[in-house]
Amino acid sequence: xxxxxxxxxxxxxxxxxxxxxxxxxxxxxxxxxxxxxxxxxxxxxxxxxxxxxxxxxxxxxxxxxxxxxxxxxxxxxxxxxxxxxxxxxxxxxxxxxxxxxxxxxxxxxxxxxxxxxxxxxxxxxxxxxxxxxxxxxxxxxxxxxxxxxxxxxxxxxxxxxxxxxxxxxxxxxxxxxxxxxxxxxxxxxxxxxxxxxxxxxxxxxxxxxxxxxxxxxxxxxxxxxxxxxxxxxxxxxxxxxxxxxxxxxxxxxxxxxxxxxxxxxxxxxxxxxxxxxxxxxxxxxxxxxxxxxxxxxxxxxxxxxxxxxxxxxxxxxxxxxxxxxxxxxxxxxxxxxxxxxxxxxxxxxxxxxxxxxxxxxxxxxxxxxxxxxxxxxx
Amino acid sequence: xxxxxxxxxxxxxxxxxxxxxxxxxxxxxxxxxxxxxxxxxxxxxxxxxxxxxxxxxxxxxxxxxxxxxxxxxxxxxxxxxxxxxxxxxxxxxxxxxxxxxxxxxxxxxxxxxxxxxxxxxxxxxxxxxxxxxxxxxxxxxxxxxxxxxxxxxxxxxxxxxxxxxxxxxxxxxxxxxxxxxxxxxxxxxxxxxxxxxxxxxxxxxxxxxxxxxxxxxxxxxxxxxxxxxxxxxxxxxxxxxxxxxxxxxxxxxxx
Ligand SMILES: Cc1cc2nc3c(=O)[nH]c(=O)nc-3n(C[C@@H](O)[C@H](O)[C@H](O)COP(=O)(O)OP(=O)(O)OC[C@H]3O[C@@H](n4cnc5c(N)ncnc54)[C@H](O)[C@@H]3O)c2cc1C
Ligand SMILES: Cc1cc2nc3c(=O)[nH]c(=O)nc-3n(C[C@H](O)[C@H](O)[C@H](O)COP(=O)(O)OP(=O)(O)OC[C@H]3O[C@@H](n4cnc5c(N)ncnc54)[C@H](O)[C@@H]3O)c2cc1C
Numbered sequence: 067x068x069x070x071x072x073x074x075x076x077x078x079x080x081x082x083x084x085x086x087x088x089x090x091x092x093x094x095x096x097x098x099x100x101x102x103x104x105x106x107x108x109x110x111x112x113x114x115x116x117x118x119x120x121x122x123x124x125x126x127x128x129x130x131x132x133x134x135x136x137x138x139x140x141x142x143x144x145x146x147x148x149x150x151x152x153x154x155x156x157x158x159x160x161x162x163x164x165x166x167x168x169x170x171x172x173x174x175x176x177x178x179x180x181x182x183x184x185x186x187x188x189x190x191x192x193x194x195x196x197x198x199x200x201x202x203x204x205x206x207x208x209x210x211x212x213x214x215x216x217x218x219x220x221x222x223x224x225x226x227x228x229x230x231x232x233x234x235x236x237x238x239x240x241x242x243x244x245x246x247x248x249x250x251x252x253x254x255x256x257x258x259x260x261x262x263x264x265x266x267x268x269x270x271x272x273x274x275x276x277x278x279x280x281x282x283x284x285x286x287x288x289x290x291x292x293x294x295x296x297x298x299x300x301x302x303x304x305x306x307x308x309x310x311x312x313x314x315x316x317x318x319x320x321x322x323x324x325x326x327x328x329x330x331x332x333x334x335x336x337x338x339x340x341x342x343x344x345x346x347x348x349x350x351x352x353x354x355x356x357x358x359x360x361x362x363x364x365x366x367x368x369x370x371x372x373x374x375x376x377x378x379x380x381x382x383x384x385x386x387x388x389x390x391x392x393x394x395x396x397x398x399x400x401x402x403x404x405x406x407x408x409x410x411x412x413x414x415x416x417x418x419x420x421x422x423x424x425x426x427x428x429x430x431x432x433x434x435x436x437x438x439x440x441x442x443x444x
Numbered sequence: 445x446x447x448x449x450x451x452x453x454x455x456x457x458x459x460x461x462x463x464x465x466x467x468x469x470x471x472x473x474x475x476x477x478x479x480x481x482x483x484x485x486x487x488x489x490x491x492x493x494x495x496x497x498x499x500x501x502x503x504x505x506x507x508x509x510x511x512x513x514x515x516x517x518x519x520x521x522x523x524x525x526x527x528x529x530x531x532x533x534x535x536x537x538x539x540x541x542x543x544x545x546x547x548x549x550x551x552x553x554x555x556x557x558x559x560x561x562x563x564x565x566x567x568x569x570x571x572x573x574x575x576x577x578x579x580x581x582x583x584x585x586x587x588x589x590x591x592x593x594x595x596x597x598x599x600x601x602x603x604x605x606x607x608x609x610x611x612x613x614x615x616x617x618x619x620x621x622x623x624x625x626x627x628x629x630x631x632x633x634x635x636x637x638x639x640x641x642x643x644x645x646x647x648x649x650x651x652x653x654x655x656x657x658x659x660x661x662x663x664x665x666x667x668x669x670x671x672x673x674x675x676x677x678x679x680x681x682x683x684x685x686x687x688x689x690x691x692x693x694x695x696x697x698x699x
Contacts, residue, residue: 072641073637073638073641076517076518076521076632076637076640077634077637080521080631080632080633080634080637083631084631112633113631113632113633113634114633114634114635115634118634122635127634127635127638128638129634129638
């Protein structure tokens with residue numbers, strides 16, 4: 067790819083090497099067995115993938131958001147499900163790094179950056195998704211502790227994570243009454259629902275997280291009381307770019323498979339690639355992916371420099387990239403004919419995995435809501 | 445302990461490799477050039493010693509064109525401490541004897557306790573450079589090890605042969621070579637990649653080394669392309685496929 071620094075080229079080469087040897091050969095099997103490969107995540111941790119844009123003092127890699135986009139694209143080209151989990155984990159690690167005090171950073175970052183401790187982000191509730199500011203999980207102050215009650219829904223990594231960042235209500239004033247609290251695994255009163263059966267993302271668990279009189283010290287709070295919603299949204303800005311990069315990687319893998327397949331598949335007296343309609347289809351797919359890449363890199367640069375348009379650019383990039391990734395993967399399946407529908411060819415898994423990227427970390431409708439509101443704002 | 449690892453930059457075996465028709469030399473511009481995988485394994489051996497004892501110093505030494513700096517950088521990103529690059533236009537086309545003489549000259553002042561190399565490169569495949577280096581330096585060669593252990597003052601390891609396994613050892617300093625059965629190389633981590641640039645690399649030309657300017661003793665007289673692959677042998681099962689298959693394997697020494 068053009069415009070990459072020498073370091074970035076080495077980073078991409080290493081991640082591609084890792085992804086093609088440690089992820090790709092097992093992706094199908096993990097999907098089928100619903101296996102969450104925590105050992106492989108720990109290996110990724112030794113390479114620096116647990117805190118890609120976390121400061122270096124407690125084990126982070128101190129790299130840029132642009133580096134993160136490049137990394138997630140490569141990981142997802144091998145396995146979108148694992149790449150996406152690593153992206154969520156990085157969002158959690160970054161929230162601790164960015165909003166934790168030094169005691170908290172020293173306590174939690176070494177394990178998170180090594181990925182020997184996994185992290186989960188707990189915002190959504192059974193009755194509240196897109197309208198996250200209406201969440202009802204409650205944290206009540208009791209001396210030096212918070213007592214948390216409520217249920218979080220669709221939590222990635224739940225049951226395997228060591229740390230849960232929970233957005234809980236401490237006051238009844240909408241988004242300003244939400245506080246971010248870190249709940250370690252094993253805290254009495256913390257339990258998990260059954261593993262959800264899902265269309266994709268099967269190599270990582272999604273479960274309810276249930277809080278019944280969960281007591282954690284007040285010192286587990288990130289930032290101040292009432293900062294929780296802002297912290298959650300700031301985490302999501304980066305999360306959206308990363309999940310978009312995961313869609314780009316999955317889409318690219320599907321595209322590459324299609325190019326190879328159409329060159330090889332014979333019909334109507336020659337390789338299918340000779341059909342101009344199919345060639346045009348590939349051209350559109352490639353263009354969609356490059357558009358997504360451009361948007362992602364622009365949003366990543368905005369995050370890095372603190373551009374005033376960051377929120378807008380992240381929302382746009384998330385929508386464009388996750389739509390492009392899914393559309394390209396689905397189209398790639400079509401181009402493979404009946405074979406695309408067989409698991410063996412690896413396309414239907416990409417389609418299943420990328421589908422949810424259009425729904426989570428703020429659905430693509432919510433991305434439009436954000437962009438639209440900003441466009442008409444005075 | 446100070447360990448010097450000999451690394452050679454070679455064309456990626458994943459790409460098609462061709463010879464320059466005029467010189468018979470390998471066409472190095474045809475594809476990606478990378479650190480020979482066998483040398484990454486040699487480096488891994490050294491890095492494992494360093495993992496256990498942080499005071500271990502690992503130096504990589506490469507003779508090769510400008511581009512070999514990339515191979516050195518990769519080795520530094522994996523964890524080597526410093527590099528030595530022998531870069532001199534007059535070394536283009538050096539044969540194994542010349543390569544070994546030059547490497548040995550660079551090693552003379554290096555004070556290595558152990559020199560680790562690959563048993564043979566994936567391009568030249570001479571499998572002789574390390575032995576020649578050992579000869580120049582008057583050191584024992586402990587060659588073709590599938591596994592090894594480096595302890596202060598001593599190297600020991602196992603060499604696998606067709607009929608058995610040899611346990612070998614030697615006092616240090618020594619030259620050691622490893623086979624593709626030795627430990628798989630690690631990936632460089634992000635920190636390693638980002639700090640590699642800051643590690644020292646000494647670039648030496650022939651004038652920095654005490655080595656006589658001898659011409660290559662060997663020259664390539666002619667070469668030919670490998671004949672195109674022919675269709676494989678097909679065994680049709682008429683009730684005796686098992687026997688035919690076994691015969692074929694034995695005849696071609698494949699078992
Ligand atoms: C196409 C081709 C034709 C050749 N023709 C001839 C020929 O006709 N006559 C001839 O004598 N040689 C010839 N060579 C070999 C010569 O150029 C070798 O590449 C070079 O001398 C090293 O030998 P080798 O690769 O066989 O090393 P090997 O002895 O197989 O290497 C073993 C180990 O020694 C170390 N090592 C080897 N070279 C270096 C290096 N440059 N820098 C650092 N470490 C190193 C590495 O650790 C390596 O794993 C040819 C090579 C090629 C590719
Ligand atoms: C596999 C998986 C993993 C997940 N992981 C996590 C996690 O780790 N942590 C976490 O907190 N959450 C997680 N989620 C939850 C996810 O973020 C939510 O599902 C998402 O935000 C949508 O919320 P909802 O499901 O409640 O849908 P709803 O908010 O009920 O929306 C239903 C539909 O209405 C649309 N809609 C809603 N409001 C509007 C509006 N104002 N205008 C236009 N359209 C609108 C939505 O786009 C959607 O299409 C995960 C979800 C899944 C499926």
